[in-house]
Amino acid sequence: MTRINLPLDKCWKLLNHGPVTVITSAHGGKTNVMAASWAMPLDYDPPKILLVLDAAAYSRELIDASGEFGLQIPKRRIAEQTVAVGQSSGRNGDKFSRFGLKTFPAQQIAAPMLEDCVAWMECKVIPDASQRYDLFIAEVVACYVDSDRFHDNQWDFGPDPLERSMHYISNGEFFSTGERFRVPTLD
Numbered sequence: 646m647t648r649i650n651l652p653l654d655k656c657w658k659l660l661n662h663g664p665v666t667v668i669t670s671a672h673g674g675k676t677n678v679m680a681a682s683w684a685m686p687l688d689y690d691p692p693k694i695l696l697v698l699d700a701a702a703y704s705r706e707l708i709d710a711s712g713e714f715g716l717q718i719p720k721r722r723i724a725e726q727t728v729a730v731g732q733s734s735g736r737n738g739d740k741f742s743r744f745g746l747k748t749f750p751a752q753q754i755a756a757p758m759l760e761d762c763v764a765w766m767e768c769k770v771i772p773d774a775s776q777r778y779d780l781f782i783a784e785v786v787a788c789y790v791d792s793d794r795f796h797d798n799q800w801d802f803g804p805d806p807l808e809r810s811m812h813y814i815s816n817g818e819f820f821s822t823g824e825r826f827r828v829p830t831l832d
């Protein structure tokens with residue numbers, strides 16, 4: 646597996662199929678990780694994303710203070726950990742070590758980035774966008790992919806189900822990203 650930087654104006658493609666994400670954060674020597682389904686692309690260039698971040702989450706505290714977060718699209722091989730970091734709080738102890746999550750340093754932000762993902766975005770919050778509804782707008786400042794899973798501008802999830810992205814339902818249930826099909830387009 647090699648991580649390859651993607652041109653920033655292409656990063657909307659990574660969220661377009663609606664996968665569950667994992668959000669990492671850091672501030673003042675503390676780091677944290679949580680699950681987030683409510684993330685979507687907002688603009689192409691400069692690329693922006695939307696994220697709903699519960700005011701009660703410990704991640705919210707770190708992200709409010711640092712103005713940054715890492716967003717990653719986990720592989721099905723860490724489905725159980727994805728749910729676990731979404732059902733427990735970093736206020737009660739370090740979730741990276743508790744759930745055996747491996748990380749690597751980001752390129753442009755302080756938050757650690759997670760291994761076992763198909764794609765990663767490093768994000769900087771645009772202040773005061775719409776936080777009345779816990780809505781965060783952030784600019785993507787770096788973006789990279791597992792080159793086995795995304796290349797030639799396309800997803801390639803391959804034959805191993807554990808290498809796929811996931812779509813969260815609730816209560817520990819997901820759909821695995823499924824069959825690709827194409828219809829004729831008008832252009």
Ligand SMILES: Cc1cc2nc3c(=O)[nH]c(=O)nc-3n(C[C@H](O)[C@H](O)[C@H](O)COP(=O)(O)O)c2cc1C
Nearest residue numbers: 679680681682683698699702703704731733734735
């Ligand atoms: C699969 C999944 C998706 C979730 N999506 C979101 C989301 O989009 N936004 C959000 O604020 N919380 C979401 N949550 C809940 C947070 O992950 C949860 O509140 C977490 O415990 C916060 O952790 P923290 O206190 O360590 O920051 C989700 C939980 C799960 C299991």
